[in-house]
Amino acid sequence: MYISITGLKTKNFLSEIKxxxxxxxxxxxxxxxxxxxxxxxxxxxxxxxxxxxxxDRNMMIQYLTSKVHAKAMKNFRSIATGSTYGYEGDxxxxxxxxxxxxxxxxxEY
Numbered sequence: 017m018y019i020s021i022t023g024l025k026t027k028n029f030l031s032e033i034k035x036x037x038x039x040x041x042x043x044x045x046x047x048x049x050x051x052x053x054x055x056x057x058x059x060x061x062x063x064x065x066x067x068x069x070x071x072d073r074n075m076m077i078q079y080l081t082s083k084v085h086a087k088a089m090k091n092f093r094s095i096a097t098g099s100t101y102g103y104e105g106d107x108x109x110x111x112x113x114x115x116x117x118x119x120x121x122x123x124e125y
Contacts, residue, residue: 017053018073019105021118023063024098031095035064038088038095045084051075054108060115063098069108076102099124 099122
């Protein structure tokens with residue numbers, strides 16, 4: 017299973033509105049995407065986090081390159097800062113575990 021943990025922080029109030037306009041459709045698409053096993057979001061310390069679990073890395077990449085996700089990513093730099101951490105694993109982490117893994121291992125973009 018491939019686990020992806022993301023943390024994004026919007027730059028200001030207007031960027032937060034744009035963030036939600038773009039990310040709600042992307043999140044819903046992830047929930048319905050082939051190979052998605054788990055998809056949750058939670059705000060922690062000012063960052064909007066997601067945990068997604070996929071059958072394998074290739075299925076995650078299929079979603080990553082989908083039209084709805086590409087649209088959100090195209091606008092990312094103008095509205096938020098953030099990072100992601102992905103890894104192969106046997107179980108979905110708890111939120112506490114996920115945030116700890118993200119803080120320790122993320123790659124800023």
